[in-house]
Amino acid sequence: MNKIFRKNAPWFMGFGMLGLTIANQTFSGVYTFFYVDKLGVTLLMFTVAKTVYMIWDAFNDPLYGILSDRTRSRIGRRKFWMLLSAPLFIFGFVFIFSPPSGFIASGNKTVLAWWLFFGLLIYETAAGMQWVNYETVYPEVYTGDRERSKGEMFKVMGEIAGVLISSTAGISLYYNLGATGMSLIIALVYAALITVCILTLSENPAHQQQPRIRFVKSFKETLSNKPFWAFNISNLLAQTVNATLAGLLLFYGKYCLKIDGDQVTVMMGVAFAPVIFLVSFWSYLINKLGAKKAWKLSFLVYAGCLTPLLFAKTFLTGVLAAFCAGFGMAGYLITPGVMRGRIIDEDIRKYGERREGVITSIASFIRQVSPIVSAVIVLAMGLLTGYKSGDEPGPYPDLTFRLLISAVPILLLIGAYLVSTQCKGYDEEIKEPI
Incomplete structure (x- = not known):
């Protein structure tokens, strides 16, 4: 039993990838349809918002990488940023799929496009922190090809399972519960899985002595x-x-x-x-x-x-x-x-x-x-x-x-x-x- 629940167990690290993938793939598969087809945001406004989001997505990774490397914390460098960004990740995810009913009723597509724009920036800011630090912690907590291949194996299992779940359950939740209901359930699933991953993660304190x-x-x-x-x-x-x-x-x-x-x-x-x-x-x-x-x-x-x-x-x-x-x-x-x-x-x-x-x-x-x-x-x-x-x-x-x-x-x-x-x-x- 102790071996199953030990620190840095690769299956619990795989839970982190499962949670991140379910949220990210559901987001990618639904938000375009929701804003363009359902809410009527023009393709031009949507493309502008998405382009800014993609640029920020590309350039924030190196920033988060250097910040993570320079961090000194009692709980660990990567764990600190994962804990800090998780609530923001949840907020950004739900924010995007929950525009105020008054905005929707007004029919003002520009206001909805701005809501999407700010939601994308919030979500990507947190998602970038999550992904960079999650990926970075692997070569630290696992050493040698054997340990790392086992860790990567469970990570890939979590990723593929997340893709399959999001492409079926995520879409089904959207059609049956609406965008806000879907986002709340997916956010709860993500929160549970990433919490298990973070709580079982233990970094080597000696790495922060340099x-x-x-x-x-x-x-x-x-x-x-x-x-x-x-x-x-x-x-x-x-x-x-x-x-x-x-x-x-x-x-x-x-x-x-x-x-x-x-x-x-x-x-x-x-x-x-x-x-x-x-x-x-x-x-x-x-x-x-x-x-x-x-x-x-x-x-x-x-x-x-x-x-x-x-x-x-x-x-x-x-x-x-x-x-x-x-x-x-x-x-x-x-x-x-x-x-x-x-x-x-x-x-x-x-x-x-x-x-x-x-x-x-x-x-x-x-x-x-x-x-x-x-x-x-x-x-x-x-x-x-x-x-x-x-x-x-x-x-x-x-x-x-x-x-x-x-x-x-x-x-x-x-x-x-x-x-x-x-x-x-x-x-x-x-x-x-x-």
């Missing part, structure tokens, strides 16, 4: 690390694949498999649900091969597993291809976190400073470019094949989305592997705490 890192020096040394860039560019290319797959599955189902939305939902479930169990296999591979080899291998396996999507033509073959894609995705989801731990270990050994927050936040900033890269690729493919919209699909919509869902991602993953070969060093595992 002098505070300096802002400019810390970023300069991190950004001058060439293997660090190779690591992040590889992950950017692979994350672009994930963004492309998530955004185009409905198009793939419609034009390539000739199936409806419900069948696409089943296909998505088949792709994502097995990942919860498949990550344990990749955890085993990390322990056998080492973090670096497993990370590089995951790009090639992922590329190979996307090949069946190029040839699937029916619902059944699409489901089988989706399952295969899920196996490849599982490897990429778990290996980068363990590899990042090695990079952090080597950075500490080389410079004698603990800047896990800076390294994690810069990596997060680079990864957030992936939706932009994905959008550019989709636009370019549309120009090449003639696809403009559902009203003007052009002569080759099947080819357009078959290439975008399989051939292009395969090329991106091969590129990710080639870049990963430039990530020199990090072959030696540091098993003892630094």
Whole structure:
């Protein structure tokens, strides 16, 4: 029993990811529809508010990283910020989905757009603090490939479970209880899960005995690390694949498999649900091969597993291809976190400073470019094949989305592997705490 409820138990850390993912994915899946379709905020006003939100989202991560690294607190650096931001996270989440009834009744869309704008800033300010510190604490509390792969395994399980729950229960709550009712229940679920995670989290107090890192020096040394860039560019290319797959599955189902939305939902479930169990296999591979080899291998396996999507033509073959894609995705989801731990270990050994927050936040900033890269690729493919919209699909919509869902991602993953070969060093595992 004591082992189950011990400090830093990976399953309780997974609860944190589960809570964050349920809230974040429900938010992402509902707020656009709620404000644009339900409340009638114009697409222009919505886009302006969302653009500012995305810019703040991208640039606040490095700020939170350096603040976290420089914090000194009796309860721990990361735990301090997670506790501080949790109430604000809950407030921002409920705020966005609870505009005053008077504002709605007035029909003033500009007022509603301003409510959304301030809600997004509140929510993202807190969400950034939560995500950066949650991700940063992993390489601190878990040392060595074996511990970290186990921690990452439960984290990915929480993430996938959160995606599945939010895409079903979250949407159902919205339609049955309304936006405010949904937000209150999701906020309570998040609060319960993140509380368990925070209460069982215990940081090493020795990490706070070192002098505070300096802002400019810390970023300069991190950004001058060439293997660090190779690591992040590889992950950017692979994350672009994930963004492309998530955004185009409905198009793939419609034009390539000739199936409806419900069948696409089943296909998505088949792709994502097995990942919860498949990550344990990749955890085993990390322990056998080492973090670096497993990370590089995951790009090639992922590329190979996307090949069946190029040839699937029916619902059944699409489901089988989706399952295969899920196996490849599982490897990429778990290996980068363990590899990042090695990079952090080597950075500490080389410079004698603990800047896990800076390294994690810069990596997060680079990864957030992936939706932009994905959008550019989709636009370019549309120009090449003639696809403009559902009203003007052009002569080759099947080819357009078959290439975008399989051939292009395969090329991106091969590129990710080639870049990963430039990530020199990090072959030696540091098993003892630094």
